[in-house]
Amino acid sequence: MGKELIAIAFFKDRKLNYYLDSLKKAIVFPCLACGKQADMDIATTRWSCDFCQQKGNLATLITIQVMDAAVNTAIFNPKKEWYAIKRRFNKLSQRHGQEMLVLLKKVEELVKYYEGSK
Numbered sequence: 001m002g003k004e005l006i007a008i009a010f011f012k013d014r015k016l017n018y019y020l021d022s023l024k025k026a027i028v029f030p031c032l033a034c035g036k037q038a039d040m041d042i043a044t045t046r047w048s049c050d051f052c053q054q055k056g057n058l059a060t061l062i063t064i065q066v067m068d069a070a071v072n073t074a075i076f077n078p079k080k081e082w083y084a085i086k087r088r089f090n091k092l093s094q095r096h097g098q099e100m101l102v103l104l105k106k107v108e109e110l111v112k113y114y115e116g117s118k
């Protein structure tokens with residue numbers, strides 16, 4: 001748990017977007033070198049970027065100069081996205097009635113199906 005907290009403190013300090021993916025046991029963040037999505041193992045802090053092939057651990061990450069591409073880069077956070085979609089469905093149901101909630105139920109079932117097939 002200790003390394004994970006240090007890594008999160010680092011991302012907060014550099015004002016980088018990140019989220020904790022509890023299934024992958026990883027912190028997802030914008031690669032400091034190219035701004036594309038990179039993953040860091042929370043137990044070891046080993047990270048890699050599939051796009052620019054940079055890799056290392058938290059100690060090496062700290063030495064990399066943060067490129068403009070990485071600052072203010074929104075990374076796709078599926079959990080956050082899912083909450084926003086559900087909120088929108090609920091709001092739309094006030095205008096369009098129960099049909100929206102029926103549709104939400106169907107989408108939820110579909111998401112559960114795909115979560116199970118990972």
Ligand SMILES: [Zn+2]
Nearest residue numbers: 031034049052
């Ligand atoms: Zn990269």
